[in-house]
Amino acid sequence: MNLLATEIPYWGQSLLRVLGGLVAVLLPAGTIVYLFLFKMMSFMQSRLGPMEAGPYGSLQLVAEVGKWMQKEDLVPEEADHRIFKMAPLVVLLSTFLLVVVIPFGPDAWFTNFSVGIFYGLAVASVSVLGILIAGWASANKYSLLGGLRAAGQLIAYELPMVLATLGVVIQAGSMNLQEIVVTQNTGEIFGFGGLGNPFILTQFIGFLIFMIAVQAELTQAPFDMPIAESELVSGYMTEYSGFRFLIFFIAEFATAGVFALIASVLFLGGWGIPFEWFGWDSVDDVDNWMNLVGPLIMFTKMLLLTFIIMWVRFSYPRFREDQLQTFAWKFLIPVALANTAITAILKVAF
């Protein structure tokens, strides 16, 4: 965005950033819902999914949104009205705050934060607050239980996520996402720079832990205990209907997209292609067309990662509550700690 800074006044830049943020959040969300939730899940169950609205049901999402917008804005009588209405917005807000740090190209970023990933992980946990107050304000025991479960799960899985990220940060030597991308694409594997050095190769364990933690953060199956419909109706979303439910729904899949984007920045080389291909040395040498190709590369990587997230979601039954906590505290966190320690030792040694 800053390459336009000379020509466009501040309000114009802000407008562009807002529009860019909307696209970066809503486009992945829509694509994930249609491509994976509607079509891939159906195909995995040997059915076709929505076929009536538009060619191959591609306008189904528009129809669904229209349906939700028409519904009455119901608030339970005993609920804490103001908080109840606020909760979905808080959850969606954390998604929008999260997308801000992701670089989409050499100049195509919203903010170039020096502690980008730190900020990202911190804002990602704001959604816990939204979920918790949604569960509490609904004045419904199922909602409350779902909210508490979600809070417990999200806090438990935030730790392995942070620790897995730490390995990448140690190896890249920076918390700035842009620099993490550049480090990966200028990296060399034993003197061979044609592939760059995407951290998925050196931090494979970290990548696995990160993806498992993302799965849990998104409360996708097998970690969907907070909205376990067979025991909690729909958890913290039980009392929500109409467009407030729609906001929860968008937030769920937009966050999936944004986390996939972050994972592709941290582990798959982000927007970059190995700089050696075109003889670039640093991020300043990168040609301008990467600002257009970069977002496409990011989008492709995002689709690949969300494919894995959704594939796992549609294949596995859910964890029991105690198994879920045990898995995080007794397995993921020790492994992530060991990974971090080994990365640090190797970083110092070489």
Add this chain to the structure above:
Amino acid sequence: MATEKTKSGGLFKGLGITLGILGHTIKDGANTVQYPHEKETPPIRARGVIGLHEENCTACMLCVRSCPDWCIYIEGHKQLAPPRRAGGKPRQVNHLDRFDIDYALCMYCGICVEVCPFDALFWSPEYEYSEPKIADLLHDKNKLGEWMETVPEAPELEAGAQKK
């Protein structure tokens, strides 16, 4: 360690199954049909709707009394019919005035079809008779008579079965 191995093996197997079905659906199409455009023919004995063969009905009320949902309504009156043989007395017969089945109540148990001693009720596999108004699901005897046209021929008896 061995159990650990089989556990993680099962995880990959599960992913393989879902991906396999995904590929199968892309290549050979789904197991489902797109209903309003494409219809599956129901089996010949499907319990779709009950048809009434009015000439056979004697208004004996057996079906009404056996119906667990009380969804059959019969009204009739006695009337004189011409004698069978010349010079005989006129016969007294039951004439059917009303025969309604309320499909909003019917639970498709088929007891009325079973219990009918005069073969007046038949199952038809026809199933597309939903209505926007629930009151329209009350089918009168004309409509039930129309369903008779959709009743399939009774299938051949199995070898060795006795015809009653």
